[in-house]
Amino acid sequence: MSLRTGNLEIALRQAVADGLLGEDRPVAGFVDVRGVRESVAALHEAFGRVPDVLHAFAAKACPLVPVLRLLADAGMGCEVASPGETRLALDAGFAPERIVLDSPAKTRAEIREALALGIALNADNLAELERIDALRPAGSASVVGLRVNPQVGGGSIGAMSTATAHSKFGVALRDPGARARVVEAFARRPWLTRLHAHVGSQGCPLPLIAEGLATVHRLAEEIDAHLGRRQVTSLDLGGGLPVNFADDTVTPTYADYVDALTAAEPALLDGRYRVVTEFGRSLLAKNGFTAAVVEYVKDAGGRRVALTHAGAQVATRTVFMPESWPLRVSAYGPDGTPKRTAPVPQDIAGPLCFAGDVVAHGRSLPELAEGDLVVLHDTGAYYFSAPWAYNSLPRPAVYGFQVRGGGVGFATVRPAQTVREVSAESGLAQRDALLTGPAAPSPS
Numbered sequence: 001m002s003l004r005t006g007n008l009e010i011a012l013r014q015a016v017a018d019g020l021l022g023e024d025r026p027v028a029g030f031v032d033v034r035g036v037r038e039s040v041a042a043l044h045e046a047f048g049r050v051p052d053v054l055h056a057f058a059a060k061a062c063p064l065v066p067v068l069r070l071l072a073d074a075g076m077g078c079e080v081a082s083p084g085e086t087r088l089a090l091d092a093g094f095a096p097e098r099i100v101l102d103s104p105a106k107t108r109a110e111i112r113e114a115l116a117l118g119i120a121l122n123a124d125n126l127a128e129l130e131r132i133d134a135l136r137p138a139g140s141a142s143v144v145g146l147r148v149n150p151q152v153g154g155g156s157i158g159a160m161s162t163a164t165a166h167s168k169f170g171v172a173l174r175d176p177g178a179r180a181r182v183v184e185a186f187a188r189r190p191w192l193t194r195l196h197a198h199v200g201s202q203g204c205p206l207p208l209i210a211e212g213l214a215t216v217h218r219l220a221e222e223i224d225a226h227l228g229r230r231q232v233t234s235l236d237l238g239g240g241l242p243v244n245f246a247d248d249t250v251t252p253t254y255a256d257y258v259d260a261l262t263a264a265e266p267a268l269l270d271g272r273y274r275v276v277t278e279f280g281r282s283l284l285a286k287n288g289f290t291a292a293v294v295e296y297v298k299d300a301g302g303r304r305v306a307l308t309h310a311g312a313q314v315a316t317r318t319v320f321m322p323e324s325w326p327l328r329v330s331a332y333g334p335d336g337t338p339k340r341t342a343p344v345p346q347d348i349a350g351p352l353c354f355a356g357d358v359v360a361h362g363r364s365l366p367e368l369a370e371g372d373l374v375v376l377h378d379t380g381a382y383y384f385s386a387p388w389a390y391n392s393l394p395r396p397a398v399y400g401f402q403v404r405g406g407g408v409g410f411a412t413v414r415p416a417q418t419v420r421e422v423s424a425e426s427g428l429a430q431r432d433a434l435l436t437g438p439a440a441p442s443p444s
């Protein structure tokens with residue numbers, strides 16, 4: 001058994017013993033604190049010979065303040081893409097100059113705030129640069145970049161492929177006249193000093209990402225040559241290192257990523273450009289798991305179904321796109337010890353009111369029974385941290401854990417949402433609004 005699974009099983013047993021999982025707490029997310037620190041260390045080590053690099057964690061992959069604070073403490077910066085994520089990053093204690101704002105549709109208010117605080121921002125398009133022209137205070141400390149789409153093509157998951165011909169992101173570089181317009185945009189703005197690309201996420205092969213980033217490097221050289229001065233001083237390479245969801249092995253590694261980039265363009269990481277990275281999934285996915293109680297088991301049409309509390313509210317992508325986002329599921333007894341009986345095919349379903357709410361179809365697992373636990377592995381990024389509010393299911397609790405010696409300690413990252421809180425965010429304070437407000441029928 002791998003160390004990762006060993007630690008998971010120690011944590012699971014103790015979580016049951018401590019009452020973090022059980023009858024009244026049917027689902028929770030767990031984050032391995034030491035694992036997160038080790039992943040950050042591996043990232044820094046892989047880029048060790050790049051003199052000036054800011055590794056900005058993509059907040060959307062785990063938008064939880066204590067996790068962001070842990071990452072800040074471990075030496076990360078933070079990439080944000082919405083007003084909410086900017087707030088989380090500031091609240092987590094990231095210095096503004098270590099925050100990079102990439103919202104794809106920035107409002108004037110978002111731009112103004114970033115420029116006032118000194119947060120770096122990457123314009124998505126040339127029209128956004130014009131907004132920045134109008135809003136940028138003289139002497140703003142913000143590094144400003146322009147996102148480009150190298151249009152090198154997509155990976156195996158269309159929705160995760162950002163460098164396709166028609167992608168909504170960045171300036172589409174291969175479109176007629178685009179390169180000239182980009183060069184001109186830099187020529188007119190001496191404060192525009194960064195190029196940004198995020199070639200893709202899960203499903204994008206490393207050579208494709210590397211080809212896209214080599215294109216960005218060539219463009220930087222072209223801009224500076226055209227201007228006859230050194231204006232582009234940093235390259236923001238985005239994130240997107242794929243994660244292996246099939247077993248505990250970390251592959252590809254950050255070292256593989258650096259090798260692929262260097263193979264595609266030897267000068268890319270030679271230190272002439274300051275480098276920013278924006279990894280999300282690869283830092284957190286394997287450092288988290290979801291555990292849920294089996295509420296009932298039943299048979300339907302000759303098929304065994306386990307009804308659990310882990311469904312689309314915590315595994316949205318897996319439920320809606322099962323071929324693209326398969327998850328490993330393991331079976332444990334009510335006390336958190338592994339079930340070892342002979343495997344039988346079972347559907348692992350969730351608690352939501354729609355038929356497709358199944359996280360694993362016909363999966364071979366030891367026969368589950370009421371009160372057992374299921375674990376969804378590698379769900380530390382984009383799963384329980386970004387729940388879906390369907391059926392008004394409360395957001396599950398998230399706990400950090402750290403295995404020390406044979407024991408394990410827990411810290412609450414996010415308490416489970418209460419039903420009162422669900423009601424409050426569903427308009428409770430405006431309860432009578434439609435009876436007494438302007439929408440009410442006027443008395444005739």
Ligand SMILES: *Cc1c(COP(=O)(O)O)cnc(C)c1O
Pocket residue numbers: 058060061079102198200201202238239240241278279280281282
């Ligand atoms: C989502 C995103 C990332 C992070 O992607 P991962 O696949 O989680 O590493 C980085 N940069 C941008 C612009 C993104 O949209």
